[in-house]
Amino acid sequence: MTIYDYPSIYASLLSPNDLMIEEIQRWIHQVLDAPPKKVMDPACGPGTWLTPFAQQGCYVAGNDLRSAMINEAAKQLKEFPHELRVGDMRKLSFRERDFDACINLDASIGHLPDEEAILEHLQSVYQLLRPGGVYLVGMIVFDTFAEHDPALLYTEDFRHLEGGGEGRLRYTSLFRDATQRKERIQVELWTRGNKKLPGYMIETYDLLTFPAQRLKSLIEQSGFRVAQIYDIDDPELELQDIEADAGDLNLILQRPHQS
Numbered sequence: 001m002t003i004y005d006y007p008s009i010y011a012s013l014l015s016p017n018d019l020m021i022e023e024i025q026r027w028i029h030q031v032l033d034a035p036p037k038k039v040m041d042p043a044c045g046p047g048t049w050l051t052p053f054a055q056q057g058c059y060v061a062g063n064d065l066r067s068a069m070i071n072e073a074a075k076q077l078k079e080f081p082h083e084l085r086v087g088d089m090r091k092l093s094f095r096e097r098d099f100d101a102c103i104n105l106d107a108s109i110g111h112l113p114d115e116e117a118i119l120e121h122l123q124s125v126y127q128l129l130r131p132g133g134v135y136l137v138g139m140i141v142f143d144t145f146a147e148h149d150p151a152l153l154y155t156e157d158f159r160h161l162e163g164g165g166e167g168r169l170r171y172t173s174l175f176r177d178a179t180q181r182k183e184r185i186q187v188e189l190w191t192r193g194n195k196k197l198p199g200y201m202i203e204t205y206d207l208l209t210f211p212a213q214r215l216k217s218l219i220e221q222s223g224f225r226v227a228q229i230y231d232i233d234d235p236e237l238e239l240q241d242i243e244a245d246a247g248d249l250n251l252i253l254q255r256p257h258q259s
């Protein structure tokens with residue numbers, strides 16, 4: 001069993017704080033000409049990022065490969081207008097079209113296997129956005145040969161877990177390898193006093209990384225333009241270019257108004 005097999009607990013572990021939500025919304029508002037009314041997430045998990053937009057009155061649409069995640073997202077969003085699909089983010093399909101914004105954070109785009117898949121995904125998002133609409137996407141930019149030293153990415157303690165008890169979550173980057181274009185992530189969860197969860201869980205998965213120049217050319221081929229670039233370690237700082245070895249970035253891609 002992995003943490004993904006407990007979507008309701010996963011939802012409570014990942015729920016963003018108010019500051020993160022404000023940050024994300026500020027970025028989107030800076031590029032969009034009006035506040036978003038329709039927002040989608042192509043790898044929505046338990047609806048973590050869609051929920052705050054739904055609470056603000058947006059229509060939200062979520063897609064995920066795992067039906068357990070979609071079932072959890074349905075619970076989180078039940079009081080709000082929404083649609084949810086089980087599917088691959090390469091071929092998105094929603095009842096609604098002309099979305100104002102698409103959000104895909106936590107480098108989740110890196111779950112796709114290769115650049116061909118990335119291009120297919122970018123084009124699929126592009127088709128569902130209105131002209132002028134934006135795609136806020138997190139990704140890992142890495143060009144150098146390899147880094148083998150494990151690096152702590154994120155850790156958080158939880159006093160009140162869903163279903164009782166407390167826990168500690170830790171994300172570690174085990175290595176980054178530019179030749180294989182991947183970063184291996186390790187997730188560990190320690191818990192105490194929760195009846196559903198074993199005391200310790202560990203899992204690893206690989207995320208696709210992007211050499212800076214390849215990423216720029218993929219974005220260009222998809223038809224998007226890069227509107228803004230943020231370093232996730234310093235969200236206040238707006239970068240001017242996608243530099244080699246930039247690490248974890250959040251990009252705001254925009255579908256041109258005339259398209």
Ligand SMILES: C[S@@+](CC[C@H](N)C(=O)[O-])C[C@H]1O[C@@H](n2cnc3c(N)ncnc32)[C@H](O)[C@@H]1O
Pocket residue numbers: 014041042043044045046047048049063064065066069087088089090104105106108111112
């Ligand atoms: C780290 S979670 C992020 C979930 C969500 N965006 C959030 O912020 O909570 C990554 C999600 O990507 C989904 N996923 C992985 N590959 C996918 C694919 N090819 N198409 C759609 N979803 C995928 C997984 O099932 C998982 O729910």
